[in-house]
Amino acid sequence: MQELPNIFLIGPMGTGKSTIGRLLAAELHRVFYDSDHEIERRCGCNIPWIFDVEGESGFRDRETQVIDRLTRRQDIVMATGGGAILRESNRQMLRERGVVIYLRASVEQLVRRTARDRNRPLLQCADPAAKLRALMHEREPMYRSTADLVISTDRRSPRHVIAAIRREVLQYVGSLNQET
Numbered sequence: 001m002q003e004l005p006n007i008f009l010i011g012p013m014g015t016g017k018s019t020i021g022r023l024l025a026a027e028l029h030r031v032f033y034d035s036d037h038e039i040e041r042r043c044g045c046n047i048p049w050i051f052d053v054e055g056e057s058g059f060r061d062r063e064t065q066v067i068d069r070l071t072r073r074q075d076i077v078m079a080t081g082g083g084a085i086l087r088e089s090n091r092q093m094l095r096e097r098g099v100v101i102y103l104r105a106s107v108e109q110l111v112r113r114t115a116r117d118r119n120r121p122l123l124q125c126a127d128p129a130a131k132l133r134a135l136m137h138e139r140e141p142m143y144r145s146t147a148d149l150v151i152s153t154d155r156r157s158p159r160h161v162i163a164a165i166r167r168e169v170l171q172y173v174g175s176l177n178q179e180t
């Protein structure tokens with residue numbers, strides 16, 4: 001199999017970055033990192049606690065540090081948090097240090113997939129569906145402009161999403177090699 005670069009997954013809350021990243025890394029025999037989990041591990045507290053005590057800006061500073069550390073590694077698969085693309089410096093590190101894949105999903109799917117989990121402070125509000133819609137409106141252009149590849153997860157099982165990622169990354173890397 002061709003040498004693959006680092007694979008970085010971006011996309012909104014609930015699109016499946018953590019779930020798919022872990023399975024994909026196992027299939028590729030690579031180390032998997034999840035920037036959200038790494039932030040929690042290093043801090044010794046969970047994301048809702050960080051948002052409560054340090055505010056979203058404190059969380060974003062931690063996120064930038066972790067993304068910088070992790071993206072310097074090689075042969076990894078990394079899932080990012082839904083807001084990792086908000087900062088230009090993060091977008092640049094992701095783009096320069098691997099293939100960036102935007103896992104997209106409809107707002108309806110995102111609402112369903114995030115409904116039971118209380119670990120996402122931005123969705124602890126009266127109308128999480130409206131919040132997800134607003135976040136997607138604001139962030140979709142950034143997901144698209146940061147990504148090398150866009151892959152839909154709607155009506156696809158994690159296994160199917162992984163097969164699509166593997167196929168498209170191979171094609172993408174092949175096309176880059178032809179250019180050089």
Ligand SMILES: Nc1ncnc2c1ncn2[C@@H]1O[C@H](COP(=O)(O)OP(=O)(O)OP(=O)(O)O)[C@@H](O)[C@H]1O
Pocket residue numbers: 011012013014015016017018019020036079080081082113114120153156157158161
């Ligand atoms: N393709 C899929 N089809 C159905 N359910 C899925 C799919 N991918 C993920 N899920 C489910 O959706 C939920 C959210 O997935 P996950 O936590 O991986 O999202 P995420 O993108 O990492 O979100 P966050 O940005 O908040 O970390 C989980 O319960 C997971 O099992």
Ligand SMILES: O=C(O)C1=C[C@@H](O)[C@@H](O)[C@H](O)C1
Pocket residue numbers: 012013036047080081082083084119120121122
């Ligand atoms: O979309 C977001 O801004 C977030 C998504 C999660 O992955 C976490 O990084 C955190 O809850 C913020």
Ligand SMILES: [Mg+2]
Pocket residue numbers: 017018019034036079080081
């Ligand atoms: Mg995640």
